[in-house]
Amino acid sequence: MTYLAKPKLHHPSLAKNRVGYTRRDYEGRISTLCAGCGHDSISAAIIQACWELDIEPHRVAKLSGIGCSSKTPDYFLGNSHGFNTVHGRMPSVLTGAYLANRELIYLGVSGDGDSASIGLGQFAHVMRRGVNMTYLVENNGVYGLTKGQFSATADKGSKSKKGQTNNDAPIDLVTLALVMGATFVARGFSGDKSQLVPLIRAALAHQGAAVIDILSPCIAFNNHGGSTKSYDYVREHNEAVNRLDFFPQREEITAEYGAGEVTEVRQHDGSVVRLRKLHADYDPGDRIRAMSYVQEHAARGEVVTGLLYLDSDACDLHQQLDTVEAPLNTLGAAELCPGLAALEKINASLR
């Protein structure tokens, strides 16, 4: 961390996007995390993705729980809505917010402790409900704020900084999200922004529950030899299944590819996700195969990254509930509380 605020001065060529903001306008306050924290790199990726997507900052709501990761919303999108909620309870608050106002872009920011330990139940339910959000797990395998105990995502057999071995089986949030019905599931690495930024862009455009499990090395407690979440380990064992190019609805696709190298998926909002295959046999449209693929590689100590599953026909919570188009928070008391007569009518229909 640093005590200095980042100077406002910027490169003379710093460009504005279509909504008139520079990348710097998407920054937040100065980070108080440890120097070199993967989380800061993820914050930078979020800033880059939002700037590139021409998102107006006031249209974003960022919600988080408790932990190092959950502190980060203070460090990006300083002009967006934010709610730092209770430990492990961010999904409930996010669901409520989404029900009340379907027009905002919801960004859930959580960590392995917040999502895989205390908040595991909430994590599962928010996925199965199909809440339209981008859920980022900043996953470092340790409890950094309490000095580096193993978290629930730490691999069995991996070692702590002090040399203890983890004997518990790990929770794989990617597999869990696939099981629970998330419609956009990806894994990224904080040390590879060229992969991470397009993943975040595509996830933000996805109309359904999108989750990205991002390996984010903890410099202070989990970046040593016996760790499986260190910069070196992830770089050595990274099995990227594809590289992603994301094209928002209005952007013309200009890149050219050789035949058979790419899979193209058009999402609900008209945006296009283009996947350059790195593993010929990998099909991100096959949920069952995705689960086994991730597990097979995990058994070999490999970390599968990239866009692992995408349901292009995703359906979100509001569609399932058949709510009105207008956000509920814009409705008046009369519409929201139609009165005793209406209640009687409903009750009667149920008798």
Place this chain on the structure above:
Amino acid sequence: MKPTDIGAPDYFHKVVDCQWACPAHTPVPEYIRLIAAGRYSEAYMVNWVSNVFPGILGRTCDRPCEPACRRSRVEDEAADGRERKEPVAICRLKRVAADYKQDIRPLLPQPAKEKNGRRVACIGGGPASLTVARDLAPLGYQVVIYDGDARAGGMMRTQIPKFRLPEAIIDEETGYVLGLGVDFRGGEYVNSLKNLLAEGYDAVFVGSGAPRGHDLDIPGRKAAAKYIHLGIDWLASVAFGHTTSISKRVIVLGGGNTAMDCCRSSRRLGGEDVKVIVRSGFEQMKASSWEKEDAMHEGIPILNNLVPKAFTHNSGRLTGVTFEKVRAVFDEQGRRSLIPTGEPDAHFECDEVLVAVGQDNAFPWIERDIGIEFDRWGLPKLDERTLQSTVANVFFGGDAAFGPKNIIWAVAHGHEAAVSIDRLLNGEDIAARPAPMTHLISQKMGIHAWRYDNAISADRRLRVPLRDISAALKNIRIEVELGFDPQLAFKEAQRCLNCDVQTVFTSKLCIECDACMDICPMDSISFTANGEENELRPRLRAPALNLSQDLYVSETLKTGRVMVKDEDVCLHCGLCAERCPTGAWDMQKFLLKMTYAGAGCRSAGMQPASA
């Protein structure tokens, strides 16, 4: 690209734009930090070692450092033009050190206790000769300075008006040099180099300046000669008090700094309607922009694109000047030619004219048969580095060497000539000169603590307070600029980016976490595949399009990429180093130790010179 060799003395020196641009390579950020800390005497001495005349230069320097200043590349320009990108007021901060220092005489070198028996003559008592004397006298050389004027200073005393440079400052700073045991022979004009050489000097330094003003040979010049004066001669006459008044209507011809001094002096000696009329356009004028501003501030109009054609007179009494209207046309090579517009000539009435259209070198006192060769422009043939003429023990410097430049160039020449003389008289090859010494010192004090103030000030350039204009115009000896007071000086000093505190990268410590790249406010840092420079520059995180600024390229990192830093707009804020978890980035102060005359410049090192 190959990994950058940061051990090369020039690499980090170039990053310190101001120091690199300064002919004497004064360590600007170093003394600005001392000023901010209120350590004025030390700031003065840093200057004195390097440029000899901090108080004089702090008022009059041509400041090549300021256009180079990185600050002017990183600020934003407001759309309404009210906020401009501007450099740090380096020159005027230098004056602060001179104004607020304590008695620095105990800090000066002492006159040599024992002379080494070598005698060096300096011709002309201006900045170049005084610098040679300053460097050589403490080493034991017996230095004799000859000057036609009674007091030392040369053009600093005769040509710069007192409202810009008070006499007391010249006396003080020339006094420091003469106090080193220098034999100053005022009023002894050298009229024969042959005779001087016959006196058996071991070396002679010619620092006689460019003392002859260009004349304007157009109709009416001779007939109205009484009312037409050469600018530098007139300024000297004013400086010595021989001229104390001028007519009400004055035209100054010429667009350089001498013209600006002439017009502003005229305003103080009775000139009410003073105009500057220039052949070139306003932007092409040779005068520094601030000197033009100062003149205009005193109500002096500058009229451009007018070529003087004739002086008009009434049987010898000047009535005005006729001008042809022109426009400038530039050919492919950028050469200018002035094309008449065809409009009728303009006539401006006046009572007196000052001609300040350039200066020439003049060496009527150098015999042409003593071996000193001159080129076709009448300048001595010199080795550009050693300043040696075609006679081995005769050196030239200042305006006498390559034509009119400025004080700070004269000082730089003086240092170089002193090195040449010292090596020559110690029997060493003067072409082989040791490179400057460099040091890098880590500024780290703690996790977030540095030995320099790394917060970036958002202030815009501060204006130097001026004396009320009506008071300023009443007396030619009243200084116009009041100088920064300590509070203003502190604020202005804080605008300095500390470009001498370098970002030093150690490739083997880097874990490629991107922290430095993410925090860098100027997007100066990239981690990318290596490539050729011209291919690499446009594809960095922010395009590196300023080709005069280097790229700092690391060795190949673990992922096969390299770190590339564009030095161009780095704020030296140290955030990369604060965010680096492994200490791969460090902020290290770059110190450049110039090679001056003395043991350090000699191959034989510390051995004393013997007669």
